[in-house]
Amino acid sequence: MTEYPRVVVDLSKIRENVKFLTKKCEESQIDVVGIAKVFSGSTEIAKVLVEGGVKYLGDSRVENLKQYESLDVPKIMIRLPMKSQIKEVIKYVDISLNSEISTIALLNEEAGKQYRIHRIILMLELGDLREGILPQDVEEYMDQINSMGNIKLEGVGVNLTCYGGIIPSFENLGQLEKISDLIEKKYNLKLNIISGGNSSSLDLLLKNNMPSKVNNLRLGESLIFGRETAYGKDLEGCFYDSVKLEAEIIELKEKQSHPVGEVGFNAFGKKPIFIDRGMRKRAILAIGEQDVDQSNLKVMDEKLIILGASSDHLLLDVTDSKKEYKVGDIVEFKLDYGSLLQLTTSPYVKKVFN
Numbered sequence: 310m311t312e313y314p315r316v317v318v319d320l321s322k323i324r325e326n327v328k329f330l331t332k333k334c335e336e337s338q339i340d341v342v343g344i345a346k347v348f349s350g351s352t353e354i355a356k357v358l359v360e361g362g363v364k365y366l367g368d369s370r371v372e373n374l375k376q377y378e379s380l381d382v383p384k385i386m387i388r389l390p391m392k393s394q395i396k397e398v399i400k401y402v403d404i405s406l407n408s409e410i411s412t413i414a415l416l417n418e419e420a421g422k423q424y425r426i427h428r429i430i431l432m433l434e435l436g437d438l439r440e441g442i443l444p445q446d447v448e449e450y451m452d453q454i455n456s457m458g459n460i461k462l463e464g465v466g467v468n469l470t471c472y473g474g475i476i477p478s479f480e481n482l483g484q485l486e487k488i489s490d491l492i493e494k495k496y497n498l499k500l501n502i503i504s505g506g507n508s509s510s511l512d513l514l515l516k517n518n519m520p521s522k523v524n525n526l527r528l529g530e531s532l533i534f535g536r537e538t539a540y541g542k543d544l545e546g547c548f549y550d551s552v553k554l555e556a557e558i559i560e561l562k563e564k565q566s567h568p569v570g571e572v573g574f575n576a577f578g579k580k581p582i583f584i585d586r587g588m589r590k591r592a593i594l595a596i597g598e599q600d601v602d603q604s605n606l607k608v609m610d611e612k613l614i615i616l617g618a619s620s621d622h623l624l625l626d627v628t629d630s631k632k633e634y635k636v637g638d639i640v641e642f643k644l645d646y647g648s649l650l651q652l653t654t655s656p657y658v659k660k661v662f663n
């Protein structure tokens with residue numbers, strides 16, 4: 310018996326997207342870190358990223374990276390390590406992104422204990438105001454990193470379009486290039502990785518405007534959804550529908566569209582507003598706010614209207630559809646990054662990989 314609700318993933322579409330985008334990046338001498346974080350540590354996805362040609366696997370959580378242990382590519386932790394997880398980071402991660410010298414010092418100490426060399430990418434703050442050291446502090450950081458015997462500076466990186474919505478440009482990524490030049494000259498070393506951001510950097514790349522020294526991108530959303538994220542444009546040559554949600558109808562009845570009685574607060578303490586459209590055919594689906602924020606869902610049958618949701622119920626108006634829905638039928642939804650992230654995190658939602 311098939312169980313619902315479930316997220317259905319077409320792995321071959323994701324594999325094609327990965328092949329296509331890694332090839333595009335390769336044409337500009339750029340290696341891809343495949344970011345699997347939106348799938349909560351799924352090895353199925355991690356495998357497909359590797360098969361598709363990514364050079365590294367990246368994830369924000371060490372728990373997820375541990376799942377990828379048997380896959381034969383370097384693992385990158387793309388969220389700054391917590392001091393409380395240093396042991397696991399050294400054990401399961403080859404390269405971590407860093408911006409705090411006291412954390413790097415702990416990594417150095419633990420790497421020594423585990424007889425390892427831990428590689429780091431120093432993150433730079435270039436305008437988006439999430440993680441990264443300020444450019445004027447680079448030399449101070451470098452002097453200290455250079456004194457640590459079990460840390461190797463693998464490269465520098467930047468993250469944009471995450472908090473501040475700053476779009477990657479020839480100027481801000483040019484700054485990354487300049488800082489990497491400065492480090493290489495002043496400290497007489499070679500940086501292997503100049504990591505120029507996430508899926509929001511693809512537009513710049515495809516317009517051939519990427520500073521030439523950038524040789525690495527960390528891609529997640531674009532590989533799954535075939536979309537760059539600076540302007541939200543679909544990427545030509547990619548699949549946009551590799552994932553969908555299926556949920557089951559548990560009630561279907563004609564009811565009034567305006568609730569009956571005095572309107573107070575709904576399940577989430579808000580006062581709802583209703584339009585009276587007379588009697589309508591309504592479906593209740595067995596999925597709710599505990600699984601996904603309904604405002605992030607799009608129904609594939611465009612004639613269906615999402616009315617709202619409570620913790621465990623999603624309400625649809627099915628009156629205008631050509632299809633005669635009945636109890637037990639399955640309704641399909643398109644997903645975006647936010648809804649997929651929530652759904653893969655819910656233990657109540659099954660994940661099916663085809």
Ligand SMILES: *Cc1c(COP(=O)(O)O)cnc(C)c1O
Nearest residue numbers: 344387468507508527528529530
């Ligand atoms: C999530 C994340 C990425 C991947 O971003 P996408 O928009 O999914 O490509 C890359 N780098 C860091 C540091 C991230 O947190």
